[in-house]
Amino acid sequence: MSRRRSVLCVALLTLLSAGLIGSQAVALTSSPHYEVNEVFFGSGGQLNACSPSYCSKQSLGELTIGGSSSPNYQLHAGFNTSDTPLLIMSVTGGTFDLGTLSTVTTASVSTTFNVEDYLSDGYVVKVVGTAPDLNSVGHTLNTNTSPTTPTAGVEQFGINLAANTSPAVGAAPQQIPSSFFSFGKVAHNYNEGGGRSSISYDTVNGFLFDSGDTIAYSNSSSGETTYTLSAIADQSGTTPAGEYGTSLSLIAIPTF
Amino acid sequence: MPSVIVMLESLRLYIKAKMPKSKLLYRLKNLSRRATYLVVAFSATSIMIGTDIGLGASASAAQLQSRSLSVSSSALGNVTTDVNGNTVAAGAGGNGQKTGETFTFNIATTSNLQTLLIEYCTNPIANTTCTSPTGFTAANVTSVVSQTGWSGGTWAIDSSTVLTGSPYNCSGSSPGRTNCIAISRSDPSTTETSGNTVTLGFGGGASNYITNPTTTGTWFARITTYSDTGYATQVDYGSVASSTTTQINITAKVQETLNFSVGSTITAPGGGCTAFSDSGALTLGDSNGALNAANTFYNHSYFRIATNDLHGAVIQYSGNTLTSGGNSIASIGGSATAPSAGTPQFGLAVDTHDTESGSGYSFTSLSATSPYTGGNDGSATSQSGSSGSLGGTYAYNTGSTTSPVQIASSTTPITCDTGSVMYIANISNTTPSGLYGTTITYIAVPTY
Numbered sequence: 012m013s014r015r016r017s018v019l020c021v022a023l024l025t026l027l028s029a030g031l032i033g034s035q036a037v038a039l040t041s042s043p044h045y046e047v048n049e050v051f052f053g054s055g056g057q058l059n060a061c062s063p064s065y066c067s068k069q070s071l072g073e074l075t076i077g078g079s080s081s082p083n084y085q086l087h088a089g090f091n092t093s094d095t096p097l098l099i100m101s102v103t104g105g106t107f108d109l110g111t112l113s114t115v116t117t118a119s120v121s122t123t124f125n126v127e128d129y130l131s132d133g134y135v136v137k138v139v140g141t142a143p144d145l146n147s148v149g150h151t152l153n154t155n156t157s158p159t160t161p162t163a164g165v166e167q168f169g170i171n172l173a174a175n176t177s178p179a180v181g182a183a184p185q186q187i188p189s190s191f192f193s194f195g196k197v198a199h200n201y202n203e204g205g206g207r208s209s210i211s212y213d214t215v216n217g218f219l220f221d222s223g224d225t226i227a228y229s230n231s232s233s234g235e236t237t238y239t240l241s242a243i244a245d246q247s248g249t250t251p252a253g254e255y256g257t258s259l260s261l262i263a264i265p266t267f
Numbered sequence: 268m269p270s271v272i273v274m275l276e277s278l279r280l281y282i283k284a285k286m287p288k289s290k291l292l293y294r295l296k297n298l299s300r301r302a303t304y305l306v307v308a309f310s311a312t313s314i315m316i317g318t319d320i321g322l323g324a325s326a327s328a329a330q331l332q333s334r335s336l337s338v339s340s341s342a343l344g345n346v347t348t349d350v351n352g353n354t355v356a357a358g359a360g361g362n363g364q365k366t367g368e369t370f371t372f373n374i375a376t377t378s379n380l381q382t383l384l385i386e387y388c389t390n391p392i393a394n395t396t397c398t399s400p401t402g403f404t405a406a407n408v409t410s411v412v413s414q415t416g417w418s419g420g421t422w423a424i425d426s427s428t429v430l431t432g433s434p435y436n437c438s439g440s441s442p443g444r445t446n447c448i449a450i451s452r453s454d455p456s457t458t459e460t461s462g463n464t465v466t467l468g469f470g471g472g473a474s475n476y477i478t479n480p481t482t483t484g485t486w487f488a489r490i491t492t493y494s495d496t497g498y499a500t501q502v503d504y505g506s507v508a509s510s511t512t513t514q515i516n517i518t519a520k521v522q523e524t525l526n527f528s529v530g531s532t533i534t535a536p537g538g539g540c541t542a543f544s545d546s547g548a549l550t551l552g553d554s555n556g557a558l559n560a561a562n563t564f565y566n567h568s569y570f571r572i573a574t575n576d577l578h579g580a581v582i583q584y585s586g587n588t589l590t591s592g593g594n595s596i597a598s599i600g601g602s603a604t605a606p607s608a609g610t611p612q613f614g615l616a617v618d619t620h621d622t623e624s625g626s627g628y629s630f631t632s633l634s635a636t637s638p639y640t641g642g643n644d645g646s647a648t649s650q651s652g653s654s655g656s657l658g659g660t661y662a663y664n665t666g667s668t669t670s671p672v673q674i675a676s677s678t679t680p681i682t683c684d685t686g687s688v689m690y691i692a693n694i695s696n697t698t699p700s701g702l703y704g705t706t707i708t709y710i711a712v713p714t715y
Contacts, residue, residue, distance in 0.1 A: 096391050096508055098485050100341075104513025106350060111520045122515055131508075132333065139340065139360025143519055146351040150577065152519075222360065244519050248540070249680040251577035252523040258349040259515040260342050260360040265508055266335040 097129035099235070100136075100263040109143075112246040117161040119180040119243045125187075126195055126227070126263055127235040134265040136227040136238075142168040142220055143244065143255035150251045152244060156207075158217025166247040169218025170259075172197040172226060172238050177216050181241035184227070187234060195229045195236025218243050226261075328393075328491070329375035331505030333464070336488055339367040339471055341512045344402045344479040350516035358471035361514065363479040367471020369413065370490065374463045375503040381455040382425065382493040383467075385448040386436045391487040391506030397436030399446035402481025406443040409475045411450055413468030420454030422467065430498060451496065485510045525574040527711035533569055533650070535626040540573045540683035551589075551692040553653065558694045558703075562653035563606040565644050567621060568707075570686045572633070576713035579632060579677030582686065583710040585667045588613045589692060591701030596692060603638035603660035606691045611698055614661030615707075616642030617675060618689035623648060628687040632677040635686075638662040639674045642689035661691050671710050678714070 107120040128134040144151040152168035161167060161178070175181045186193035197213035203225055212219070212226045218241075227238050240261075340346075342363030348354055349361050357365035370385070387405065388397035411422045430437040430449055437447035448469060459465070470477040480486055485508055492502045530543025550556045551564045558564055574580050589596040599606070599614030606612055617635035620643050621627040627647075641660030644652065664672045675686055 096487070096506055098508035098510055100485070100510040100512055101483070102512040102515065104515055106516040106518060109517065109519035111522055118519065120517065124512070128508075140349075143517055144351070145577070146353065240515070242517055246521050246575075248524065248573055249575050249682050250521050251680055252521045252575050253577065254351075254518065254520050256350040256516065256518040258342075258355070258361045259517065260340055261512060261515070262338055262341045262360070263510055264335055264337050266333055267505065267507055 096131065096265075096267055097127065098131070098134070098263060098265045099125070099127040100261070101125045102261055107242070109242070109244050112244055112250070114164040114246060114248055117163055117178050117243050117245050119175075119178045119241060121180050121182075121239055121241040123237055123239050124261055125235055125237050126229075127193075127233070128229060128263070128265045129232050129234075131232050131265045131267045133229045133231050133233070134263055135225045137262045137264065138170065138220075138224055138226050138259055139222050139262060140259035141222060141257050143257040145251055145253040145255055150253075152246075152250070152255060154220040156219055156221045158211055158214035158219050160216050161218060161243050161245055163245055164247055165245055166250045167218070168242070168244045169220050170226075170240055170242045171212045171214060171218050172240055173213050173215045173217075174239075175216050175241060178243060180243070182239040184239075185237040187237060193234035193236045194231055195227055195233055195238065197227050197238065198225050201225050201228065328501040328504040331375050331490060331492075331503045332373040332462075334372040334490065334505045334507045335370070336507040336509050337369045337371070338479070338509050340479065341510060342479065342514055343483065343511055344404075344481040346514065350518060357473045357476055363511065365407075365470070365473065365476035366479055367412070367468065368477055368488075369466055369468045370488070370507065371464065371466045372490065372505060372507075374459045374461055374465060375505075377461045378459060378492075378494050378502045379455050379457065380452060380459050380492050380494060380502060381496050382428075382449065382451045382498050383422070384430065384435070384437075384489075384491045384493070384498055386489040386491075387446045388436065388487050388489060391489060391508065393489055393491065393504050393506070394434060397446070397489070399438060400480035400482075400484075400486040402478065403486065404445045404478045405448050405469070406439060406445045407474070407476050407478070408448055408469050411467060411469060412471060412475065413466065416463060416465035417457075418459055418463065419457030420452045422450045422452055425449040425451040428496075428498065435498070449498070455496075479511050483511050483513060521575065523574075523576055523713065523715075525572070525576065525580065525711060525713050527570065527572045527574075527709075529568060529570045529709050531566075531568045533567075533623045533626050536571060536629075536683050536685060540571065543569060543571055549651070549690070551651075551690060558692055558698075560609045560694055560696045560698075562655050563608050563612075563657040563691050563693050564651075564653045565657060565689055565691045566651040567618060567627075568688050568690070569627070570688070570709050570711075571683065572681055572686075572711050573683045574711070574713055575680045576715060577680065578714035579679050579681060580711050580713045581636075581673050581676040582633070583667075583671035583673050583712060584615070584688075584707050585671040585710060586707035587668050587705050588663060588665055589703040589705050591699070591703040594699045594701055594703075596694060596698065596703060598663040598665050599661050599691070601638070601662055601664050603641050603662055605660050606657050606693055608655050608657075608693055609695055610693055611695050612661075612691065612693040613705075614663040615674075615688055615690045616640065616659060616661045618642035618644065618659070618687045620644070620647055621650075621687035621689065623687075627685065629683075629685045630675070631684055632679050632681040633675045633684045633686065634677070635675050636673045642687070644689060657691060659689070659691075661689070671708075674709075 102124040103122045109118040142152045153166045201210040346363040355361035439445040489506045528542035530545040531549040532545045549566045588598045597611045599612040616639045643659035
């Protein structure tokens with residue numbers, strides 16, 4: 012090996028060493044022969060730049076972003092990645108009023124929730140709760156355990172995570188910043204086990220509700236996905252009068 | 268090796284962008300003179316890297332695989348009621364104060380495990396400072412409620428070992444550790460095999476529970492297994508994440524509805540529970556509308572009701588007996604009485620036999636009220652007629668003019684019920700002649 016080549020090898024080794032120091036890396040992929048760590052190639056940046064009021068992620072000269080995967084590996088590139096196991100779930104919670112129900116119109120409301128899950132084998136989001144019930148008297152709005160088209164005059168409560176047209180409510184999941192980075196899906200023929208083997212919350216105009224169902228998931232580590240949860244209700248002529256209510260909880264369960 | 272290729276290609280781009288080739292070679296020559304120092308520097312760097320990527324765990328600890336934490340509720344730790352204000356049961360989705368947790372993971376290292384420690388922190392990195400999530404407490408965990416997949420022995424809460432102070436992050440003295448769950452095993456001789464999937468469940472009960480953080484956000488549970496009883500020799504390590512969120516409260520109102528009508532001509536209700544719309548007039552008597560002492564004359568009127576009132580409704584009548592000026596035909600009385608031709612009587616009762624091919628009497632939710640349950644003209648279709656020996660029993664209360672009297676009732680919402688009311692009239696040979704009549708008003712009273 013010539014002197015020039017020796018010098019070049021030492022230099023590359025040194026630069027590689029310096030890059031790893033700067034990354035504060037966590038090993039992502041490895042085999043007996045190689046290992047890929049999180050390294051930033053670019054002019055600079057700061058992942059969590061915070062003031063007392065807000066936080067931001069900053070980057071300069073980022074060379075590439077995106078993700079790729081195959082059955083055997085998954086690769087994320089870009090500044091918006093994290094070097095520690097991460098689960099961020101935010102729910103636009105609060106009270107959503109379906110108003111006064113009627114036998115001629117289907118009432119609907121919607122809200123959103125976001126899930127971001129990094130350095131994991133994926134996640135599931137479950138919905139837990141009951142259909143709206145009449146305070147203290149025991150009547151709970153009827154539900155269906157498979158997607159059902161709302162029918163005015165037929166008592167039903169249901170939810171889904173689809174872009175519905177009748178009623179016009181909801182939206183398909185949004186991958187942030189793009190589908191190269193984020194992979195969240197709405198449950199479609201999802202096998203929950205325990206007798207729930209084909210759960211679909213993505214059927215347009217099809218609503219259902221069964222506490223404990225998985226409504227969304229990702230089979231891999233994923234960037235942020237915004238889901239829109241829509242709820243509908245119809246009353247029949249004999250739906251007991253009164254004020255109905257329920258509190259639904261969304262539970263994200265990542266697997267690392 | 269696609270990932271390696273990506274990394275090296277990117278590195279080469281970085282070099283080209285930052286430094287001209289000639290300048291680079293010049294600096295490399297200088298660097299070669301200091302090769303010894305560089306080797307030393309790289310070695311030191313490698314040591315630093317090794318520390319970082321090991322997540323701070325013991326050098327010999329392997330990472331638990333396929334780790335997950337399933338919580339019974341993502342509600343905040345101060346949430347115990349739903350939007351209606353009703354208390355949510357411990358372990359249910361809407362109760363963040365009394366939750367349950369189930370850990371699932373695969374054993375990474377074949378070993379005899381004797382103790383296991385779970386630390387709840389705001390970051391997942393082992394052997395770093397653990398800040399307990401705000402409001403979180405595991406101090407009320409009194410037992411291991413479930414454990415599956417283990418090769419042997421039984422895990423139980425370790426309430427005697429003190430785990431405060433470095434290297435532990437447990438606050439509170441045992442057994443009231445607020446951010447830790449420590450368990451030990453009754454049979455440490457059993458070997459747990461690498462790859463074995465195991466679970467551990469905690470809380471979820473009224474007095475045995477975990478309280479979620481009281482602020483929204485992500486929190487972590489650090490799981491460490493040990494091969495000794497003193498929580499000193501780490502075997503496997505892994506952290507899992509969970510999150511508390513605000514709840515989605517959905518409310519709706521259903522207004523009370525009551526559809527009630529009366530008539531004397533039967534019509535089918537159809538799918539919409541069609542109301543009666545005729546005048547409601549009816550006649551008791553022969554073809555000339557005259558009563559006689561030899562027969563009991565009868566006729567029917569109908570009422571139809573639909574209501575969503577939770578506790579149903581009652582049907583009442585109000586009116587006088589048959590009168591003509593200052594004369595009247597006596598009420599049959601307030602108790603169920605069979606009609607008697609030749610005796611002045613006026614009465615009524617619900618005729619449960621008057622089905623009129625599906626359009627007459629049809630009670631699903633309602634039931635007739637005694638003594639008005641026995642109307643029966645012996646036919647399912649005849650609306651009016653006479654008989655010298657009419658069957659059934661009837662009653663009438665003239666006090667209903669001031670205090671309406673109940674004739675039928677339901678305690679549940681009524682989809683569409685039709686009632687057939689049968690009236691009977693008898694006169695004696697001394698009943699004064701005249702045009703007798705009365706107006707009977709039916710009242711539906713919903714029960715809230």
